[in-house]
Amino acid sequence: MDINKNVESPFELKISFNKLLQHYEELAENTDAHSAVRAKHVLKIANTFPELKDGFSDATILKQREKEISEILQDSFSPILTKNEIKTATIPFHNLIFNASERFKDIIKTAGKDFELEIKNMPKDDTYIVACAIILDFYYGYNLNFKRPFYYEIPDANGITRYYKILYNADFTEIKPKKNTPKITQKDYDELLDNFENIALWKEKFPPNSYTFKGFIISNIFDVTDDQSISNVKSSLIADDKRKDVNFMGGFQEIFRSLFGINDIKVGFSLYNKEDGVFQRVYGAGLKSYLLGKYEKEKCTDALCKWSYNRLLNENKYFSVSDVDKMLVKSKGGAPHIKSLHEQGIKSAVFAPIANDDGLMGILEIVSNEPQTLNSINANKLVDVMPYIVTAVERSKNDEANLIEAIIQKECTSIHPSVHWRFASEARDFIKAELKGEQATFKKIAFENIYPLYGQIDIKGSSNARNEATKEDLTLQLKAVKSIFLKASKIETLPIYEQYIYQINDYLKELNNDFKVDSERQISDFFNQEIDSVLTHLFSIDALKEQIDSYFNSIDDKVKAFYNHRKDYDDSIALINKEMASLLDKKQEEAQAMYPHYFERFKTDGVEHNMYIGESITKEKNFNPIYLYNLRLWQLQVMCELENAYYQMQSSLPITLNVASMILVFNQPLSISFRMDEKQFDVDGTYNARYEIVKKRVDKAYIKGTTERITQKGKISIVYSHKQDENEYLRYIKFLQSKNYLDTDVEIVELEDLQAVTGLKAIRVSVLYHKNEEDKSFYTYGDLMKTIKA
Template sequence: MVNTNYNFNSVLSLKPLITVLKRMIAEGKLGAKRLYQGIINDIEANPVLLEPIDDETVLQEHYELIETLLSTIFTPSTGAMEGMYAIAFPFRSETVYTSPSFKEQFLPNDSREIVVPDNRTNYSIAKASLNLAYNLIMRKFYSWDVAAIATSVHTFPDKETGLTKYLELRLNAQFVDVNLDNDKFKLPTNYTAQRSLDMDELRKTFPLENFRFEGLVVIDVTDVTSEQVIAEIKNTLLNVNAISDVAVYEQMQTHIQTFLGLKDVTVGITPFIKINDHYIYSEQYYRNSLLFKTHRSQAEKYSITQLAKQIFETTDQPLLYTDLTEQNSKQHELLKYYNEQGARSLILCPLKGNEGELIGLLDITSEQPARLKYNHLVKIHSAMQLFSLALEKNIQSLESQINKTIKEHFTAIQPAVEWLFTEAAFQYLQMMQENDSAKIPSISFEDVYPLYAVIDVRNSSVERNNSIQLDLLEQLQLVHQVLEKAAAILEFPLLKEIRYKVNKYIAASSEQLLSDDELMIYDFLQKDVEELFTHLHLTQPELHKLIDNYRGALDPQKNIVYHHRKKYEDTLTIINNALDRFVDREQAQAQKFYPHYFERYMTDGIEFNIYIGQSMAPNRPFHEMYVGNLKLWQLLMLVKAARLTHALEKRLPLPLQTTQLILAHSIPLSISFRRKERKFDVDGAYNIRYEIVKKRIDKVHLLDSDERLTQPGKIAIVYSQQKELNEYLAYIEYLQSENLLIGDVEHLELEELQGISGLKAIRVDVNLEGDQSPTIAEAAKVAAKTVLRK
């Protein structure tokens, strides 16, 4: 068909077409005899036309008759409808019959040779021809059920618009017969269609020079520009940066121009990206926006966003404005922005997300009035969903990048402060576009009120040391029993030395045990004693029972006596787990009052910090009563925690108790996120004093006394200002009225801490036996009244 560089042996023949027409008549096809019999008779009256035609003069002498025959394939009316088709020699560039539009596109200078615009297209058509030729061979000689038609899509320049158009060439070889043309060539036998064959194998097995193709190939050409451009748009939009990348979007603009058939239109896309429930206007995401390509203030961008939402509040359909003037732009304020840019016709396409919210605008403009018409509106409507999906994917990708940045540079963030981390991550991603060495912005909150409390297991360190001592003593006593029996039956100097050490360690373990002593004793037991007992077990059968009893008393994983310490650690785990679940449940309720930051640390008990202030929730009105509400909630939570751990005592392996402490601080401070430690810390010299106080008050004693401030069954509140005392006394009075706190409030002076003076405290008993507590709503009401009285 075209110059393929393949060795086709082909010739034009009308005989295969005549054979098909005769078969249709013989099969009794409706109207076939009336339509075709006369033509067949005329052809048969000219025997030269039934032979292969390789002389061009034959075509010229019988042109009208041949054209009549060929019109049975393409009716004259097809030409009237500007169909693009041709009939050509089998697998050659030379045509016999063409429609006017085919001739205009492919036959320059009144030639009969098909000319394609580039070598790539030429090669692609040649490859399709080769595949088709081998299909004919397989059909004819092996009865394979393969197509006699091949299709391929190619780009061609549109002479009118200068744009690219896509044409599908359909090569139909049903009127081509193939025969062997070399007696010496033997067809392979038993060639079955069990697998696909590549072209190299076919050419090697069936060299084309051994075959002769006779007949004609029908070429039908269809404009598939719309379908192909939609596919190209889809592929382009797969690029995650398709919305914001200028180079990618230039391709997109070309695709849309081709799709609409208009070269002089401008395409823009404006995403409306929401982060933390408000719109983010970043230059990176508006490089391809028509609305935001000129410098506009944040307020003006927000106004434009709202205008776009108004237009498409009740419709998902694109809108067409064929003649945009200053006067008719007044029908909606958004239109004036396009008019100011010189747009005289406009298509606006709403891009909406899964939940129906407007996430962007696709806009197409022309400087010519009426350049954009209804048919363009219909076309672009069919592609809108692709842009909506791409924009949603772009936004989801941004959210994923933000979350990844937060995890890499921050930590698992609480919802109350997540919005600021999200904005910092977003800013960082924007800066990284310009500078690879950009630093993550700092995270800080100004003027927040701190609340601190701790629920501590009373004398936990003492109890831990006691349990270690008891376990060590038990293990050393067991070792001593074995050594006493061994000394009675053996004269072994090393035995005496080890027995001496055991007695020394028993004496040391009976008194206050230092950590270095503890490590030394365990090392002695693991090495010296174990090595000796292994030897004695092998050589002294009478010691088997005692050594086995000793080893049976050891924990199988830790290889030490672990009875008392297990009781202690199990007790601590039960208390901590109960407090952990309790605080989680209570904190979920507290977040409903007002968003605040809450962090806790599990130690021998639980320690927690709370920060609350306007800067943490800039979109919500703030009042000090929210701080008071949280303080009362905190006090009430400690009451409940004291009751909870008291109720647990009967079920604990060891009867450990908890103490409850609050640090009152009424002055707002500033906090910043420390990335290394992945936590918030206070800023400023005076604020650091607050942190120092937190670290030192849990072990503080009363002034001139050995008594600790914190005591089981009580809540202690440390303060430094009179207004703090007054506030907490009001809360205590309320909880006493609810029978949650009982007895008189103790007013206490505290010992001076290193670098800290002026601290005082109050202490009050918890009613550990009661089972009623006020609701959250009741507590909030009291807190509000207390704050409003101040």
């Protein structure tokens, strides 16, 4: 079998011992009699079998001359060191090994009959180019630093992956060009330097089989599992978004198994929350905490005994538990971390503090299901990897802090793109002042002479709806408990059962007749503080087990109570808010395309939004009132679409709720500024504050002389105070009536006076609803004027 077959390479490979034999020719003339005798013996073998010197490509000769090759290589493969050294004789880019130390043979044998030896970090696509680089170095003398470490990954008897670094000795090789092989010039070399990945160019300069490689290579192999494991830990921790990768934790545990040389190892983490004095889980795919066990978080003093608490939190030193079961007996169950490990079936463990100069950040937990597998001796292996874990956790905490700030900014204190330029400008000035050593202050962010727009789609009667849902849940739970006590009183005649039944009846009466603000809390306390413990006791009675089990299965894990009707209510509110906010955000993109302006929205029992438009916000001096009119018309259209979107989704909601929409018109420009303490924009000045007062109270206002609220389901209420506002919006309404957005039942009403605010009026008009959601055209103020003129 030709070793060059099915291999594309610039080399024609020939196994030869010529260069090694040249050394023996020199030794044969040596004055040292022993060396000379040994050299002559080797040369006699070579002379008897000239192919060993001349070279051969037929792999079958290796088998035929196995004994002779072994004798020639005996000095290179010392019999005395054969069980210690990991060494092979081979040729480049082949897994063909024709001589090996006993230790190497044992390693391969232990790996199993299905194991295939392969250099892991040698890309197959690069082997041709690497061979060309060898020619440039060995034959042409160009000093190319192309060498890189190569490794084998070989499993041991326990299935643990061990890493072996390969160092090549190429002293016994010869590289020569064949006849008519193109010579490499300086120009060729310069071109190749910038084209490592251009395989076609390399094949042009170094055609396949154009050079003869004659000789062999000795591979000196070293077990570098510890070093590679540490490197792998570092590489794993550097990777971004590692916690999201479902394969991350499995790979990370494999690294620690290699480091410790133990297959039965699992890795966990606990984060230390200094502010709350608790350990908490690290959230991510496959991440666990063996210290916390079944808990999401736990006080440090409850999770550790005094000694281990002091060891980890104060001394920042690791400790091991070599035999959990023995320690459980020794501590008499008084050590919480030992108890937690025992409950999880863990038999030995190491807890290592992840700490920097500022103190503890978390705990690295390494555990095993076998006793004494982990102990204070092999725990020292963590010394070399902990700096990387500390660095990774520091980076993770910083990333998390930045992410938290980003989420808070996005969800709570968003700096809208329309005003971001002002914040960025002030931030640059702040940094500049700090770098100059000056007193850095973040100047006030304010925008003057801008027009406000406000709107809301509010869920009507949300408080009553929640109260009804609460009453229904509490009633169901009280009746379920009452049923259990009625049955229990027939089994055991105890007065306490009668007392509980009386108390339950009293609560049921209160729910029906006089539901107060604190009724829910009182009844919840009754369940949690009295009933639960009694039911746990009654569970020992066989006749009650099924009923009590059914009761506890009906308890929601989060609210610790019956949560059916309230869940329907909460889910309905969440779905409405999500749908309304999503649609409003999508429609906002259209509005921003008309003219940039500030926009913010809030989710409450419904969705409300603020908009501010004006030249000071956009920075460009091109503001015209037509952009304000466009935005007002857009807002009215969108409110109609939000109403339609709600009524189209209403049938899919867990409970039926109604919504009412309102727009507040404020005709005068005002000023707003960003309040650093509240992280939000607010109006400036006493007069402008009137706008905020109206905004907060107007949806609860009554029509003058009635007890009817201004907002009403199925209608949009437009609140204003000036006649010109009325005329403007009546035109919008008439236009949208022609586009089948609004009905013809327009009414104008006066509002009862609010605190410090008088003279408010409102236009109310019904929304026209559509059975199907269709993309509607957006109508501009220009379209309105064309319609009026027509």
